[in-house]
Amino acid sequence: MTYAVDASGFLDIEQVYKSFVLDTGTVDVLHNINVRVKPGEFICIVGASGCGKSTLLRIIAGLDREYEGRVSMKNEPVRGPGVDRGMVFQESRLYPWLTVEKNIAFGVQEGVSVRDRERLVEEHMELVGLSEFSKAYPHQLSGGMQQRASIARALVNKPEVLLLDEPFGALDAITKIHMQQEVLRIWEKEKTTMILVTHDIDEAIYLADRVVVMSSRPGTIKKIVPINLPRPRDRSSYDFMQIRKSIYHEFFTQQDQPFVYSI
Incomplete structure (x- = not known):
């Protein structure tokens, strides 16, 4: 299934497939990924470990070019790293x-x-x-x-796009919340398009304009959830809780065993 908004020409991810060849055989990591990102948008990608979230970010950054499909910025194919895309990794x-x-x-x-x-x-x-x-x-x-x-x-x-690969995963809870607020402040000031990968569903809802929910490996896009909540967002509000519940539901229904959420 293709999820899209009317933003063709800025950042387009179209029919992306990715596999790794191991000694034990071929492992499919990404399957038919389709997303269109609007300029100035804040996107969060959530999914279980191993679903290909970080791999997708590396493809957008131009650090991984061994894949099928097309990634383009302003209708120009991404062929490698460029100053139009900055990246922040899990470690500093x-x-x-x-x-x-x-x-x-x-x-x-x-x-x-x-x-x-x-x-x-x-x-x-x-x-x-x-x-x-x-x-x-x-x-x-x-x-x-x-x-x-x-x-x-x-x-x-x-850069026109800032890619963030779980940048707050190793931080304590209080520092993490403070850094989330800092990133929002920077985003609002600089108007840079941001794409953040996270395991933290609350973090995604707090930050994003849209949350991309990925399935387990091979990673596919199960759903794209618009977050139509005013900022600053109240994590304890009814609407916030309802969105969290709907995203949890995607994980609980995608596999036989319950999805274990790690805070």
Whole structure:
């Protein structure tokens, strides 16, 4: 089944299939993935472990080119990584021997003047609230601050799409909520299209304009749920709970055993 909105020409994912060849045989990971993303939209992708969420994100980023189908931005095929797409991984992946400002500066594309590079770094340290920690090294930062630096590095070239692969999975509950609020603040300020992969259904409902619900491997799109709730969202509200219930239902009905939700 194809799920689409009238946004052809921005970010289109069409009939994507992905398999891995292992010693034991071929494993199908993604099956007929079709999504169209509007400019400025916040999309969250949820699904059980191993359903291909992160693989799909790597395909969009251009880091994985061994697949069938088509991924395009503004009608141009994605053939590899590009400055129009930034990516934040599960781990911060900061260089431990570089300070915050130098880690962010490392992400600036070639050809930018020294003056513009310094300006971009300063702007993005301020954007993520790390200006006072510009000379700090990664080991001197909390997990949340490290991820802020990673987000700044991914945004420093002003990409049109920011891809986030479970960036808050290793954080404690309070820091995680704070980082979710920070990402929303950045999204509202920068108007960058964001696609976030998560296991956390509450996180997806809190952040997203639409939640893409994926089945177990091979990953298919079971449903795309629009989140028509005003921001800031109340996680304890009746409407929030009803949306959560409907997404849970997709997991409970997709397999024989109950889906175990990990907070």
